[in-house]
Amino acid sequence: MNPSLPIACTEHDHNLCVHQALQAADALCSRQGVRLTALRRRVLELIWQSHKPLGAYDILAVLSQEDGRRAAPPTVYRALDFLLGNHLIHRLASLNAFIGCTHPAHAHQSHFLICRVCHTAIEVDSPAISATIHAAAEAVDFRIEGEMVEVVGLCAQCQAATK
Amino acid sequence: MNPSLPIACTEHDHNLCVHQALQAADALCSRQGVRLTALRRRVLELIWQSHKPLGAYDILAVLSQEDGRRAAPPTVYRALDFLLGNHLIHRLASLNAFIGCTHPAHAHQSHFLICRVCHTAIEVDSPAISATIHAAAEAVDFRIEGEMVEVVGLCAQCQAATK
DNA sequence: AAGGATGAGTTATATAATAACGTCCCTCAC
DNA sequence: GTGAGGGACGTTATTATATAACTCATCCTT
Known part of the structure; x- marks a missing residue:
């Protein structure tokens, strides 16, 4: 593992x-x-x-x-x-x-990688993503209340399986 | 303007x-x-x-x-x-x-700031957001096909209006 | 025990999206 | 010209997702 x-x-x-x-x-x-x-x-x-x-x-x-x-x-x-x-x-x-x-336990944002094939959803905890989103929001004076990031693609297993 | x-x-x-x-x-x-x-x-x-x-x-x-x-x-x-x-x-x-x-004209991702009050949706073109998302995906060997970022909050006008 | 608040049952409906099939019309090979 | 094929759209029905409005039950407080 x-x-x-x-x-x-x-x-x-x-x-x-x-x-x-x-x-x-x-x-x-x-x-x-x-x-x-x-x-x-x-x-x-x-x-x-x-x-x-x-x-x-x-x-x-x-x-x-x-x-x-x-x-x-x-x-x-x-x-x-x-x-x-x-x-x-x-x-x-x-x-x-x-x-x-x-x-x-701690409030946080909703950031996911979602596999198109097996539908597994991987929750990612990336302060870097939030940071860049906040920077973009600040540039237009937008006050963020909640971030939703949903990335669709292929997980590692399904990449291997379709090779 | x-x-x-x-x-x-x-x-x-x-x-x-x-x-x-x-x-x-x-x-x-x-x-x-x-x-x-x-x-x-x-x-x-x-x-x-x-x-x-x-x-x-x-x-x-x-x-x-x-x-x-x-x-x-x-x-x-x-x-x-x-x-x-x-x-x-x-x-x-x-x-x-x-x-x-x-x-x-050029293919790109879907990144939006959406105002909870007036429902205006601001499309943001931030390579930095994509870069951090790609970094997070790479860390778990996830192959990205499409990014969806929808950030809810208050736009500048609606912040001013609710003061 | 009375009273209020919260949780859950029930019926009906609103909202969002797709399936399946038919028809029209354009175009292109002949 | 004509008809075969395909793309675009109409039409009917249905599925999928979510909420409104009202009722009843339960539990906690006093």
């Missing part, structure tokens, strides 16, 4: 990975004084389990199957809104999909 | 602005050997006239009104696909909207 690669690109114990994310969410929510209810926790778990961006209606389908004829869109969207608001997940606008945030 | 500000932020002769965009599109299409049909040209004109991101169904509404009971979604989406494919417009994923490309 190459430690220089992001987690999304490596073999790992995925159950552990999900477990840790949920524990971190528990801790973060209790610290913030907000409620990570069973439904919200379950939605977050589903998102983490996939490790690839998951659509709202994918989540809806799982919940409906589990509970036998339940779950309408607002149920899922409300949970997603909560998770987004507490920085536990990111929304990928180019895919209309959601993915777990890999470092929810 | 401050020449350092992008066109979207300044007073200007908007009719001239639209006219020039359409002429550039004519030239570009004839050079490429593709057909800028009346419909495609009209859609491009509507997008340029707004100078702010315009939704597909906004375009559809105008076309339907003009032609008296015509225009279904595919009509508009096909025109948009053509314009996107020939780099005459950009799609803003975070708004589900489209905006004229300010420099269609």
